[in-house]
Amino acid sequence: MKAKFITLYIAALSLTNLSCEKFLEADPPKNQTAAEAAFQDDKIATSTVLGIYTSMNGFNGQFASSLLSTLMSIAADDYYYSLTSYDAYKQNALLPSTDYLDRLWSQPYVYINQCNNVIEGVAGSTLSTQVKAQLTGEAKFIRAFCYFYLVNTFNKVPLVKDTEVFKNNLLGQSTKQEIYDFITQDLTDAVAGLSDAYQGPERVRPNKKAAQALLARVYLYNQKWALAEATATAVIGDTRYKIPTDLNSVFLKTSEEAIWQLQTVNTSTAGVNTWEGFSIIPTTSTGSSFYRVYDATVAKFEIGDKRKTDWLKTYTTGGVTYYYPAKYKIRTATPVTEYNTVLRLAEQYLIRAEARANQDNPAKLVQAINDLNMIRDRADIPDLSANLPKAAVLLAIEKERHLELLGEWGHRWYDLVRTNRAVPVLSVTKANGFNAADQLIPISEVILNTNPNLKPND
Template sequence: MKQKLIIISILVVGITTILSCKKFVDVDPPKTEILTSEAFLQDKSATSAVLGIYANMVNDNNFINSGITIYSGVAADEFASAQDPEGLQFEKNQILPTSSIINSMWTGAYRNLAQINTCITGLEASNTLTPAVKAQLLGEAKFSRAYTNFYLVNLFGNVPLVTGLDYKQNAIIAQSNSTDVHKAIIADLLDAQSQLSNTYPTSGKVRPNKLAATALLARAYLYVNDYANAEIQASAVISSGTYGPLPTLTNTFLRGSIETIWQLLPLSNYSATQEGYIFLRQATTGGGYYFTSDLLNSFETGDNRKTAWIGTATASGVTYNYPFKYKDVGQYLPATVTENYIMLRLSEQYLIRAEARAQQGNLTNALSDINVIRSRAGLPNFNTTDKVTLLTAIANENRHEFFAEWGHRWLDLKRTGTVNAVLSAKKPTWKASAALFPIPQSEIIVNKSLVQNPGY
């Protein structure tokens, strides 16, 4: 079946995203005349178009809203899968290219990109928008494209780098080298930095500002081992004073948390985050996903993150430990939810800067950064004069600060080159090729230019 992309629904309604889709590669030709002449004539309708990007993100369970957290966590050493047969594929790192989860992740990402690129094309072509509004919206769209491409390339490796609306070209587009995708991510974020305002365009940090682009840029530079620029960007976020001092562990994931750099609103006042709903609901039945003993036993004595951010439940005589960062189950609570979906937060910037500084030999200031994170967790200051020891400590802080959050552990193991050593010691079914998820077989059948990742 062809994917149906209805431009007017996306761009004018805003909160109504792309209709049900099966294949990204079969997007119908965009109605460019309608796009340019109607949706981007006025500030209000153009803003609605960009807001639709965020609605699409939070509505996409298997790519943006919970899927990356769950399935990357299972692929690493965070979660075990109690019942889900497809989850067991990820746990054993024996994912089939026909997996519905893999297909949903891929099509969800490219559905996001189709919507984002539609907005970028329309915004760039418009000459009737208020210049400041046009710049802000372009910055938001390019930031969103970078965010989507970041997870695509780090989950799948070489992926199609789609920036246009030519449906014929998109139907046969080949994969770009992952290095080129990372370059495109950085280029989009540099553009976003120059276009986004210093302040948030609306309350609640639910639309990105310049510092959100700066935070993601710091991460992007870290992933390509550009440590000098990673330090510069992370320092800009930290020194702004906008997101600190770090709140208590209990307040970190609340809607009004000072630490939040960017977050997504729920689609309804009667439902909070998808992760909160999934993890809290399954905790009462013992099903779904629960923490491995390996993760639970890795915490230092006295680490308050273990008690504040991990819940315990007993079902059928078995005790399960589950993520308890989000505590608002949503649908069964009053209409006013207490949590949004956090996409970026300040503590990552401290750990990015700590790692960047350590890699450059600045151990003293790297220790200062890591100890900001440890202090909030109730741990004593860490001290060492050895670079390797410090980098190991930073990796451990990342593991315990960002467990069950955006596949952080899975991506860290891969980018630091430790995934084979760590997971081969814990999983008898591990193989090196499992570090990349497979390209969906259904996409390869349709687009003959796609090449399956090794090992599948």
């Protein structure tokens, strides 16, 4: 009989030290509960899903806590690290032996495996119909979220759809289209199964609109412009979500712009609100950050842009003043006031703007400009002219996505790669140049050694 297990809490060691073990563990660690028992009670079953969120954001320097945002921001032109730890990413000189690459692969698969356990456990359970639909929807949403980052980082990855561990550890890679088809189906199912209401007073468990928000992004990346527009419009039309005029409220746990957030569940460092804030904010009010926004990016902000004054801060060292990202303001403090914001409303306006601009419809091009002006109005900079041609609108979208989403979840890197703009942009802004091969993120040799059927990224 196939063994099934569900993780309630996952140790940091199991996420960071893979050695040459398989990326999907066959034996249950001591802190797991057999799925057959976990899914006999609504509350216990719900706690298994909550445990996935805990493992996603419980420790610093992990895929979903801060690592992906940091590495992809450095690989693009958002910000860089002043010390040498991430130089391979800054110089776009990644090798299969480069540090941290294994985490970008292995940790999403840990969460995918947990989601597969939930989906199978719920399907064979006697849980209430409502709880079944909600938990299955959440698991499919998280699974789609993880596959989205796997496929956009590594192009071809194994498609693990069940809990057959020994089979899955020897899977070859599926095509990018196959992965995207699976993501789209998971999110479509999640939209159908998730409640429109949040499960509790905060936005830390995805609801129907969170699934639609991610689905709108997936449609955009696949150039399904009409579907991207319609899906983003469904999210924008929900009056629970607003574009607040106060930029300093956007990343609070009470943010009206937030669609989905991750709450830090931390047991190692007192007072952590978000791991990004903990890593980037200086330890004292007069101290220095280890992070610096690229000069070319700072120069893109227009005069009076509140995003520069509210979301960037400065420090001076060696007589030189540097900007560092400061969307999250708190390094450590209690009570907690900031959550890691994963999906927010501004992105939906930017998705809709790009989708409208690409439909070669003059009326929709004007609507795209209006969407951009919603974001620019909040930043307190002048509206764009309604008479801009398509090429200029697309460049304006690229710029607004860069400045609005700076440092968030690798947006800048994935945007440049998917629009074929990485080489022309980064070859100018990177001191050591940038070529087409630099767009390929290698699969870690640690991962390649676990499965003879895996092939290096082309």
